[in-house]
Amino acid sequence: MVPERHDSEVRSIPLRHIAMCLALALGAGCSTEVRLVQPPPRDTTGGRDTTGRDTTGRDTTGRDTTGGTVQRATLVVRVVVDTVDTALARTLGWGPAVPGTQVVVERIGTPVGRWSATVDSLGEARFPDLLTGDYRVSAVRILTAAEKQTLPAAAADVDAFGGYTGAGLRAAGATAAVAMLAGRRGSLVISEWYTALPFVGEIYYFGTYLEIYNNSDTTIYLDGKIVGEGPPYTRDATRAVSGISCADGAPFQLDPDGLWSRWFEQIPGSGRQYPLAPGQAVVLATDAIDHRTVHRDLQDLSGARFESKGTTDPDNPGVPNLRSIGPAAPYTLWGHGMIYGIDGEILFVSDAVDVISLPRSSVPGFSVQFARIPRASVLDVLTTGRIPDLEAVATLPLCPQLINPAFDLQAGLLWDYRSFLSVARKVFTTLPDGRVILLRTRSTANDFVDNVAPSPGRVP
Numbered sequence: 375m376v377p378e379r380h381d382s383e384v385r386s387i388p389l390r391h392i393a394m395c396l397a398l399a400l401g402a403g404c405s406t407e408v409r410l411v412q413p414p415p416r417d418t419t420g421g422r423d424t425t426g427r428d429t430t431g432r433d434t435t436g437r438d439t440t441g442g443t444v445q446r447a448t449l450v451v452r453v454v455v456d457t458v459d460t461a462l463a464r465t466l467g468w469g470p471a472v473p474g475t476q477v478v479v480e481r482i483g484t485p486v487g488r489w490s491a492t493v494d495s496l497g498e499a500r501f502p503d504l505l506t507g508d509y510r511v512s513a514v515r516i517l518t519a520a521e522k523q524t525l526p527a528a529a530a531d532v533d534a535f536g537g538y539t540g541a542g543l544r545a546a547g548a549t550a551a552v553a554m555l556a557g558r559r560g561s562l563v564i565s566e567w568y569t570a571l572p573f574v575g576e577i578y579y580f581g582t583y584l585e586i587y588n589n590s591d592t593t594i595y596l597d598g599k600i601v602g603e604g605p606p607y608t609r610d611a612t613r614a615v616s617g618i619s620c621a622d623g624a625p626f627q628l629d630p631d632g633l634w635s636r637w638f639e640q641i642p643g644s645g646r647q648y649p650l651a652p653g654q655a656v657v658l659a660t661d662a663i664d665h666r667t668v669h670r671d672l673q674d675l676s677g678a679r680f681e682s683k684g685t686t687d688p689d690n691p692g693v694p695n696l697r698s699i700g701p702a703a704p705y706t707l708w709g710h711g712m713i714y715g716i717d718g719e720i721l722f723v724s725d726a727v728d729v730i731s732l733p734r735s736s737v738p739g740f741s742v743q744f745a746r747i748p749r750a751s752v753l754d755v756l757t758t759g760r761i762p763d764l765e766a767v768a769t770l771p772l773c774p775q776l777i778n779p780a781f782d783l784q785a786g787l788l789w790d791y792r793s794f795l796s797v798a799r800k801v802f803t804t805l806p807d808g809r810v811i812l813l814r815t816r817s818t819a820n821d822f823v824d825n826v827a828p829s830p831g832r833v834p
Contacts (some may be wrong), residue, residue, distance in 0.1 A: 682711020
């Protein structure tokens with residue numbers, strides 16, 4: 375979904391035209407002769423200081439500026455181990471509670487807010503004096519080296535526990551329970567996402583890339599692996615041209631059996647042509663060229679391992695082309711192939727699939743069919759909304775749930791389309807040989823961080 379702008383950010387710019395072109399994704403009848411101004415710098419504080427106090431000048435005394443009473447209450451978060459991992463928790467010496475868990479709560483809507491705390495001996499974290507409203511609650515517990523030594527061999531790849539829930543806080547207060555699941559290291563994971571969407575005088579979407587990383591202990595052959603965009607119903611568009619609500623999209627967005635996608639591409643190869651050793655990363659670029667010739671803050675991607683192939687893009691003859699195999703050809707978007715992050719906020723990597731046998735369906739609001747990548751084939755998922763200060767002013771609000779928890783426990787509010795920086799996966803540990811193990815709890819909110827200096831092909 376195209377970033378929204380406001381009158382203070384752009385003036386006399388036909389963004390509605392752009393949004394409609396992107397939403398329909400037809401690639402026809404849409405002029406590309408649209409110029410955008412450089413947006414203002416982001417608010418680096420997000421309206422909050424590090425203690426969670428409001429720094430935007432809003433009233434913090436319990437009274438709003440019109441004389442109305444501002445309701446505040448206490449949210450108690452109780453962290454417990456999910457029943458499927460009870461036995462594993464016992465080997466770590468834990469009871470029902472998960473000691474040392476870090477809990478983060480984020481307020482949905484305006485004003486935004488983000489607070490963190492560590493659970494007490496009872497496995498609870500208290501957040502007093504919060505504004506009433508709806509909250510996202512995430513929790514993570516990273517295992518120590520000593521704790522990992524106690525794990526059985528079958529769980530040697532467990533590095534952390536993570537969990538998520540939603541909470542509605544009313545005047546009487548509320549208690550939210552988070553069920554913590556063991557997060558396994560995984561194999562091929564998304565390690566960095568670079569959107570390169572700050573508009574640099576004109577539309578230039580083509581400097582995006584997705585970096586994938588071998589987080590396992592054995593060589594992975596990339597031949598046939600798939601990257602793509604997941605279900606697009608991340609926002610309530612009831613008031614938009616499409617009129618699609620979160621409820622309308624839920625059968626596809628929240629399907630536990632797979633990810634519905636119209637755009638996905640496949641890495642070429644005969645089976646063992648493209649090995650990726652443990653601790654190595656590869657870059658999949660929209661265009662494998664030096665984008666610094668367009669803007670100095672873009673990236674030199676001429677050394678990317680793979681690139682998308684469109685109808686009008688510059689093709690780097692030294693970089694193998696990804697194959698478009700989805701129901702909709704992504705090169706219809708300005709002829710440059712897959713543009714990571716221009717539509718939707720869900721990206722995935724999966725094993726090879728038999729495309730012909732995939733279930734397909736017409737989806738309300740779209741002119742092309744979608745195909746469902748089976749759950750068993752999905753290797754990793756990144757689900758994100760905009761950073762909190764941008765979400766607070768978004769015309770189309772995020773849906774309460776963007777994806778089925780079977781794929782991602784909680785989306786991260788990480789995307790800042792005003793920035794030339796990346797979203798990157800956190801480092802769990804560095805092995806004695808220097809190899810990095812990345813954090814994977816199957817929760818984007820826990821596993822990734824925003825505003826990271828781009829480092830295509832290098833981890834960390």
